[in-house]
Amino acid sequence: MPVKVSVVIPVYNPGPYVEDCIASLLRQSLPPDEYEVIFVDDGSTDATPARLDGLAADRPDLVQVVHQENSGWSGKPRNVGIAAAKGEFVMFVDNDDYLGDEALERMYDYGVANGADVVVGKMAGKGRGVPVELFRHNHPHATVENAPLIDSLTPHKMIRRDFLDRIGLRFPEGRRRLEDHVFIAEAYLRAENVSVLSDYVCYYHVKRDDASNAGFQRFDPAGYFKNLREALDVVDRYTEPGPVRDRLHRRWLRVEIVERMRGRRLLAMPAEYRKELFDEMRGVVVERFGPGVAAGLQPTQQVVAALIAADRYADVEAFAEWEAAVVPKAAPESLTWHDGALRIAFTAEYRSGRTPLLLPAAGVRAPLEGPPQDVSEAVAWVGVDTVARFGEARVDLLLRERSSAAQYFQPVEFTREKVAEGESVRLVLRATATVDPATAAGDAPLAGGVWDAYVRVRLGGWTKECRLGPVSRGPGPTPYAGVVGGRVLLPYWTEPHANLSLDVDRATKRLGLGDLPPEGVSVSGGRLRATLPLYVAGDTDVLLRLDAGAAATGAVDVPGTVSAAGSGARLEAALPADGMKGATWRVAISPSVAEPRFLPLPFTLRTGVGGVRVVRKQPPSVLRRLRREFGRAVRKAAARIRDRKA
Structure with a gap:
């Protein structure tokens, strides 16, 4: 078979x-x-x-494997890999990253179907960040x-080999920065x-645990911004002056310059190093970016860009x-569960410290005409x-x-609301998200695992993310687990921060079933019946596992059904006529699927x-309370004994 993809590392x-x-x-x-997989070893010493x-x-x-003397950076080894490649496409991967299992097949098929020279x-x-x-x-x-x-200038793309050869595109070589920007932009x-x-x-x-990836190392500002100018040269070579060029230049102004001079990112740098960065950045801003570039930035970014151009470092810090x-x-x-999907209602806004941001x-x-007079004027604008x-x-x-x-x-779905606070307003977004377990992963089912809920807010000059939670007042919403499409999805609050996460097919102890009322479980006529705090979209086949541990030889699985009943679900299953004698049987439930969970x-x-009678386990919250009460009683008794001896 002809080689479809050459992977160069x-x-x-x-x-x-x-590994x-x-x-x-x-x-x-x-x-x-x-x-094919082509590793180009650039003089490794390990x-x-x-x-x-x-x-x-x-x-x-x-x-x-190709071995060569150390070249100082990734450009030459990638070029050596291209020269050795036999594939229709070349895929670039870094040695500390990894691919999804279907990545090559999906990217190749998608590129061929769409006649792509580059597949991202x-x-x-x-x-x-990605x-x-x-x-x-x-x-x-x-x-x-x-x-x-x-927004994506890292080299981790699949590129048609004859396209690379036709235009003579290769990576800049030698010890330098932003070689991938030059290559991918072209x-x-x-x-x-x-x-x-x-x-x-x-x-x-992947960020290594020791943060030793090349991209995380502190760089020499003069060399870095010299290389940045080379990326801008590529844009200038293949575009005409105007809105498109300004939009492309804006990416480097925004990401490589302005964002380094904002908020916590700036303040986390050593003072001398950030001033050195500022001085090199200012030269690029003044030399290379016309007025149309900064004008398209978000308001906060415009302020920082204007202050850099005006050489006002102290105001940038303020x-x-x-x-921050x-x-x-x-x-x-x-x-709430509705039509087989979890509906999550929430509000989002920006805060300044611990209080809502008042505007x-x-x-x-x-429009911002030149740099603000001072930081107070910048904040007001x-x-x-x-x-x-x-x-x-x-x-x-x-x-x-x-x-x-x-x-x-x-x-x-969301609405925007201005909430008056005297002469100021709060800007609040009220939203409802729908999570359908069957389509939530890019029109595919959610895979088993823990999924954390993040909210992304774009407002004014900020686009930031935060976890969803904790609830703002009262006990807050109490989520039920759902059995949907053969999967078990449990919304729960993390500890100790009380943020929302979804446990898919992995829950073992936190199904929320501790709320099961004593009268909700019964056995009569050889049948087990229970009202469970579970959501099911309709009648659902399940399996019950009855396990007496060492008192019996193995577990017994029996079929059952779960059906919607009010705000919960009704479980019903016939217990085995024989084999349940003289023992205590633990009970577990699973969707009736090929691989039960x-x-x-x-x-x-x-x-x-x-x-057969039902013995209800105490939920963890009750057990913790009983342990606390027992501990207090023991301490009081010990204190009385000490007092009598004294």
Whole structure:
């Protein structure tokens, strides 16, 4: 078979972090005779060269290793990999990252179907940032004008080999920064088509535990911004002056300059280093960015850009201190099941410190003409502009899988509300998100695991995320688990922060069944009946597992049904006529599926002369209270004994 994809991995001293990369490459769903893996060892001094040579000896049909003297950076090893590649497409992977199991197959098929020269696969960031808006939905025919492609300039793309050769595109070599920006920017601007695949996580971008990834190391400001100018040169070479060029330049002004000079990110840097950065940045801002570039930034970003251009470092620091206190807050209001989906109602707004962010109720919106007189004027201008543009504000809910960091947007309906506070207003977004377990992962079912709920708020000059929670007042919504489509989904509040998470098919102790009333379980006529705080969309087949532990030989599984009953569900199952004698039986429930997942119920069945009776377990909250009360009683008794002896 012709090789469809050549995977090129530059390697330099990754240590154990290369193992996840290797494992993901060996797990690919693409048949092994349709792709190849090319490791280019850039003079590693650890045990990696021997590890890779052993892998190539074991899998000569799939893996080849090229060894070379250290070149200082990733550009040359990637170019060496391109030269060795036989595939129709070349996929670039870093040695401390890894791929989704179906990444190569999905990206290749999507690229061929859409005639793409460049395929951008959805990314998940494990400890590091990745683009979010770019992957809101699929873009089969994306350009720098109709999609935020420019937000993704890392090299982790699949690129058609004859496109690379036709335009002579290769990575800049040598020890330098932003070589991937130069390469990817030109690829975007010269490709006949770029396709963005967003319904499957293809690439996992990993921050090492020791933060030793090249991108996390402090850089030399002079060299860095020299390399940044080279990326801008690429844009200038392939675009005409005007709105498109300004929009592309804006990406570097926003991400590489302004965002480094904002809020907590700036304040976390050593004072001398951030001043050195500021001085180098100012030269780029003055030399390379015309007035149309900064004018398209968000209000807070415009303020920072203007202060940088005016060489007002002290005001940049003061503005950062004000911005550092501005954070989003999202409070859940209700959790309900409806038509097989979980509906989550919540509010979101920005806060300043511990109080809601108050903005001017009245004011005249005007463009920012030059830098503000001082920080107070800057804050006032941002406030007026934010209120005036409240109609553009939006809120999203994302589910992020805790172990992999894969995340997906959920459908959200929201309204905008101005809440008067004297002469000021609060800007509040009221939203309802719908989580359908069958489609919540990019039109696919949610995989088993823990999914954390994040709220993304875009308002004025800020786009920030926060966890959903805790509830703002009272005991808050109490979620039920749901059995939907053969999956068990449990919404729950994390400890100790009380944020919302969803447990899919993994819950063992937190099904919320501790609320089961004593009268809710009965055995009569050989049948077990129970009213459970569960949601089911209709009659659902289940399995009950009866387990007497060491008192019996193995567990007994019996079929049952769960049906909707008021706000909960009604369980009914026939107990086995024989085999339940003289023992206490633990009870667990599972959807009736090919691979059952049994979840314990808070009662046991005890058999004896009078038949089968129900023994209800105390919920953990009651047990904790009883332990506390017992402990207090013991301490009081001990104190009385000490007093008598005294």
